[in-house]
Amino acid sequence: DARVTQTPRHKVTEMGQEVTMRCQPILGHNTVFWYRQTMMQGLELLAYFRNRAPLDDSGMPKDRFSAEMPDATLATLKIQPSEPRDSAVYFCASGLDRGDYGYTFGSGTRLTVV
Amino acid sequence: AQKVTQAQTEISVVEKEDVTLDCVYETRDTTYYLFWYKQPPSGELVFLIRRNSFDEQNEISGRYSWNFQKSTSSFNFTITASQVVDSAVYFCALRASGSGYALNFGKGTSLLVTP
Numbered sequence: 001d002a003r004v005t006q007t008p009r010h011k012v013t014e015m016g017q018e019v020t021m022r023c024q025p026i027l028g029h030n031t032v033f034w035y036r037q038t039m040m041q042g043l044e045l046l047a048y049f050r051n052r053a054p055l056d057d058s059g060m061p062k063d064r065f066s067a068e069m070p071d072a073t074l075a076t077l078k079i080q081p082s083e084p085r086d087s088a089v090y091f092c093a094s095g096l097d098r099g100d101y102g103y104t105f106g107s108g109t110r111l112t113v114v
Numbered sequence: 115a116q117k118v119t120q121a122q123t124e125i126s127v128v129e130k131e132d133v134t135l136d137c138v139y140e141t142r143d144t145t146y147y148l149f150w151y152k153q154p155p156s157g158e159l160v161f162l163i164r165r166n167s168f169d170e171q172n173e174i175s176g177r178y179s180w181n182f183q184k185s186t187s188s189f190n191f192t193i194t195a196s197q198v199v200d201s202a203v204y205f206c207a208l209r210a211s212g213s214g215y216a217l218n219f220g221k222g223t224s225l226l227v228t229p
Contacts, residue, residue, distance in 0.1 A: 031215050043205065043219040056214060091159065097215050102149055105159035 002026040006092050006106035013113055018080040021109045023092030024073055032075045033103065034060075034067055035091040043091075049075065050097055082113045116141045118208050120220035127196050127227055135191045135223045137206030143167075146210035148182065148189045149217060154202040162204075165189060196227045 005024040013019055025032050033048040047057035047067040057067060064083070069075045079086055089110050095103035117140040127133045139148065150162040163173065165182050173180045177194045193200055203224045207217040 033216060042221045045216050045218075048214070048216055050215065056216065089157065093159075093217075095215075102161040102164045103217065104161065105151075107158045110157075 002104070004092055004094050004104050004106035006090075006109050008109060009107060010110045011112070013082055013111070015083055015113055016081040017113075018078065019082050019086075019111060019113075021077045021090050021092075021111070023075040023077075023094075023106055025075060025092070025094030026104055027073070029094035029096060029104075030072075031095050031097045031103075032069060033091075033093040033095075034075070034077050035093065035105075037089045037091060037108070038087075046077070046090075079111075082111075084113045087111055087113050116143075116146075116208050116210050116218045118206050118218055118220035120204075120206055120223050122223045123221070124224045124226070127225070129198060129227055129229050130195050132192060132194050133196050133225065133227075135193075135204050135206075135225065137189045137191065137220060139187050139189065139206070139208045141208060141210045143210040146208060149207040149209070150180065150189075150191050151205045151207060151219075152202045153205065153222070159205070162191075193225075196225075198227050198229055201225060201227045 007022045030051050034046040036044050046060045049069050052069040066078045089108045091105050091108045093103040093105045095101045119138045146167045148165045152160045170182050179192045181190045203222045205222045206220045209217050
């Protein structure tokens with residue numbers, strides 16, 4: 001089965017450090033999403049791309065977060081500088097821009113900022 | 115605005131019991147899609163089913179069944195003869211044109227099935 005690959009699976013970093021999370025979407029998928037999961041907020045949409053172009057990043061704190069798709073096989077989410085409140089699981093998902101299409105999620109990156 | 119409400123935060127059942135997970139959604143769009151995802155203790159999100167707003171036919175897949183009722187804006191999920199392996203958090207999600215291509219998730223229902 002095709003899968004979305006996220007790296008790293010776990011990351012522990014000190015407050016103030018830069019964090020980069022990577023996602024390899026399923027080949028052929030043209031839509032990529034970044035979600036954040038916390039106990040308090042549940043699953044929140046941070047940003048998404050269609051054909052590598054950012055469509056919506058309104059859910060992302062702009063001052064410290066940035067998301068890019070340098071090419072069709074790689075999406076990145078960066079936090080600089082990181083803060084303890086950024087501790088969460090970050091999921092990447094990919095799919096097709098068809099309404100009836102279900103998205104495939106990666107295994108997530110569990111980020112802990114101390 | 116799009117919204118999904120899963121009022122049941124946690125449910126605990128004994129193995130072999132039937133259990134229904136509720137999902138109520140809000141949208142002004144006439145075309146929309148509803149989804150259920152499962153998140154087992156390992157953490158990944160597993161796609162279970164999708165339904166479009168024009169198809170109110172109920173669906174059964176093994177021990178799983180889904181009841182979609184537009185009149186009550188509900189898309190409920192029933193597990194028949196539950197098993198310990200069904201223990202997970204289950205998320206209902208909505209995708210409507212108002213939200214572009216993104217999925218709006220409910221808060222999830224944590225299901226615990228005990229032997």
